[in-house]
Amino acid sequence: MSERNSSFRIYGGTVMKMTNSHNAGAIRFVRMLVIGGLVVAGEVAIAATEGIYQSAKVPDTQQVALVVGKSTVVDMPVAIKRASLADPQIADAIVLSPKQIYVTGKGYGTTNLTLWGKDDQVLAVFDLDVGIDLARLTQQLGELLPDETNLRLKGTHDHVAISGTVSSEARLSQVLAVAEAYAPKRVLNFLKVYPEPIGNPAPDVQTVTVEVIKGTAVNAVKF
Template sequence: MTSRNFIRRARLGTACTALAIGLGMAAAPAPALAQSGAARPSETLNLSQGTGTLVRLASPMTDLFVANDAVADVQVRSSTQLYVFGKGRGETTVYATGRNGRVVYGANVRVGNNISSVDEMLRMAMPEASIQATPMNNLVLLTGTVGSPTDVEEAQRLVQAYVGDGTQVVSRLRSAVPLQVNLKVKIAEVSRSLIKEVGLNLLSGDSSSGFRFGVAQGQKIDPDDGSVLIPDFGSVLVGRGKLLGV
């Protein structure tokens, strides 16, 4: 009787254990399902070739992944610190996961030319401008504000000469002063002596409350009656008129 009860309890214990294992296996995928969505990088690291940056993690990591180690690589200093450095031009992704497989860090890493040197060159060449150079897959993006439209072209030309023809420079710079078309109007002033020389006189305020004008070459108008002595070689325009409302 005792042996039968022992066997029965053993069988019951085995069944309970199997049930617990089955429930555990059924419940195990739940966290995985909760994390089934693709994790996206939380930040972007812009690096120059041969330079790097120290990253501090909020949670300890157990695994580290680099999509393309020809572009960037990492060195682990501790479970919460890693050093990311640029090796070649291009773009890659770095992920760090914790003990439970949860992503604790993710970043897009863009590696280009020595952008710090480009920034320094622009500060020296154009100290009054505010320009940021960002490397992006064999191109350099320029953003910021410069003084005039000509400075926009000058900044792009300087950066293109610095990085070489193998890298495209894209300018999104804004000018503090908009492009304007300046129209210059020149007003010629004729001196009185020149007027006398060509024989131009204007007469106004006659007895009929009108005006009279005359143009002659090399001659003068008689102030009494407005007549003009016309030479054979001269050209004359004589007229009378009355101002409206006078």
């Protein structure tokens, strides 16, 4: 029998003779092992990538409403390593303790506050909306102008809109003056003036001439 198409392999220290059919089977077996290894490696790589993505996912943004000149304390469940404000002209942030940060409204508008923890992972992102203290302005108007009960105030980020009715032009000027003190050049006026009710009108004054006997006219008499 010819051995030109035969080959030899060593298994466990024993030399074994292999024919062409054996060679083809061995090659297919090796290929299956290689392909299987690549599939497993690919799955491991995908799982590792997904794990990295999940660990680096940015938390959902939280809304915080502030007013100019007032502050609030933000509590965190874990220690804060550092904090960053997108616009320091809108708000200010001071770390009070490893788990507390003090936020103050400085200017009208919106900005973002981002907090990082250990390993530089993002802990939280806050959307800060700094507006006008409408509660205090409403209280002030009620104290100064108690008769004007049809005033409506609405905040729009960096402006305050005033609508409703007032009893006179003088009261309109007073309302706007108080509002401007709280929000200079940021007051939107939608007020309407309704004059105070007028009492019964006086009768028309008529001038007549009364003639007496002998046709002599007397001074005009008003009725």
